[in-house]
Amino acid sequence: MQQLLIIIKKEIIIALREKLVLVLGGIMVLLLGIALYAGFLSYQQQQTIITQKQAEKREEWLHQGDKHPHIAAHYGTFVFKPKTVLSLFDFGLDAFTGTSIYLEAHHQHEFMFRPAQDHSSMIRFGELSATLVLKVLIPLLIIFLSFNAYTRERESGTLKLLISQGISFGTLSWGKILAYCTILTIILSPFLIGLLLFSWVGNPSQAMPDETLRLVLLTLAYGVYLFLFISFSVWVSLRSSTGRNALLILLSSWIFLTILMPKTVVNLSKSLYTLPSMREFKEAIEQGKVYGLDGKTPRSERIASLEKRLLEEYKVDSVHQLPFNFEGVKMQDGEEYTHKVYDHHFGKIKETFHRQNRLSSFASLINPFLSVQNLSMAFSGTDMYTFLHFEEQVETYRREMIRKMNNDMAENSKYGEFFEYAAGRDLWEELEDFSYQPPTVGELLQQYRLELASLFIWTALFLLLINYTNRKMKPLHG
């Protein structure tokens, strides 16, 4: 233990006296600071707009005046995806998925205001965010910090002197690994403190009740990921004969793990599980609405069938004799059929998304970068799963809104009298304001179990590998 502490202290002192480490460390602190501050400003700005607009739209809904419920259903309203305070850390898919959606009868609209639309194609390479620095650039710092952990000792001859003092390779390796972990903690501390402060300032409880737990899990996931990079670098250095070889292996691995493989997985998932174009998708939905899901049941037939069924059920000859406004029931029936059409086509899209994500999850078993990327977005609430979860709640809300309008129309107005009936604020108030309940941490852990398994397996593998290599190692070959 004493030896371990002495090694840690020595490695830290030496690293802090290296100009390259100081310069790179300083750049990382600066980049993280900029990313954090920019992320916070963006979060604050968007959150303010969202809160304000959400309140405005609610007021508009409540104060729309007396009108026919179906007109109100078309007048509709907007809902906004709340920004989570952790999205300042990882923007995730927010730039691509959009932030607001218009809710009205008959149509399940797509999300609007996607920040990516306002950017050039360069956004695909990633905006400067804290997660980009942590996932991609900090590993580069780790490589420059530790590629010569052993090779420099070997090349300069200090390794022989160290081992002649009775120190084992195990103590030496762990001393180096823990020293680099400490240096990294020092570099990342201002960022972590800043993130905590911004989380408090950002009034987190509004959007995400379990934000503290998510923050802890985020820290843990990144901690494990960076520990893996440190262990890998030290292990490569231990196995390499020269610093040049170690650096070459580590830089090649970095390019493969953080750039090539993630891009390849995305392209592969897009090729294997193709999404229809927006035009094809909308056309298919329109066809489904007009001609039925089987293509043989047109809308007029469905209406005639409903009319026949109701007339038989209530034993009357005309829809005028029904104890409710047939128009309202017809609207709701049409709406429910439209739901089936949307569920069918959106279901296929969601299944494709699910398959694409599953490929990325499986690939994360090979590449911990993908694990931390997926977990980071998940805990920040900016991943595809959370987006689809939000979309589902929005659609449930829209359907409830339309159902209320149609039911009111059926119960309170007469068939053939459209403009004569007007509902008022009592009805609008029946529809509660939209409030999103994000998935719990438990759900996320279940959803991202492969990513978690990947980090666990890689950690176990590296611990075994380092211990095995330490046991077999001699300062000289032979």
Next chain:
Amino acid sequence: MLQATNLTKKYGNFTALNSLNLSVNEGEIFCLLGANGAGKSTTINLFLNFIEPTDGTASIQSMDVTKHAKETKQMLSYIPENLMLYPNLTGLENLDFFCGLGGKSYEKEQLVELLQQSGLQPDFIHKRVGKYSKGMRQKVGIALARARQASVLLLDEPTSGLDPKASNEFSELLLDMKEKGVATLMATHDLFRAKDTGTHIGIMKEGELIEQFASADVSFQDLEKLYLKHMHN
């Protein structure tokens, strides 16, 4: 103290060391002479357990170095041909670090004294080792050996490349340690230094110890003749 019994090291078909038998007792300085590739450094490396012997044993205080690596290393101090220290640490910090690893804890003043006793100029004690000459680094090595209170000293051509004054100072320090009962095994090319400092001399050729004798039994001229005779045969 130091004992090699049928100590052999082979790399494939090449025999680097063949059935070496030697012993070095307390207060003795055994100098191994020989050309490059004679097996001198291999012998030192086997005692350090840096490489595994193919056959035979190297033991310190009757303990096999391969089976009691930690215990035997605690008894020894090693100074290679070119003692490399951490250039970003001062001489004092290097000494403190290596002493700490060996389980020896000293006050700063004691370490300064050890460095001064080993001949390091006071001005350089607090300077980074990157600015040291080879001789200065070797002196830190001697200070380390003293600080560790090693009973065994393994030296691999420690005076190679040192100027005569530094080399002479180094020999004096070795003699001082010899007086304290330290058993020293030194690989060297320097016949003069071997005769001057060593109590015993062994001549190695092609992995074999072909001759060994007490230093006092030969004159420097005889030693030179004997050495050249073996090298030319």
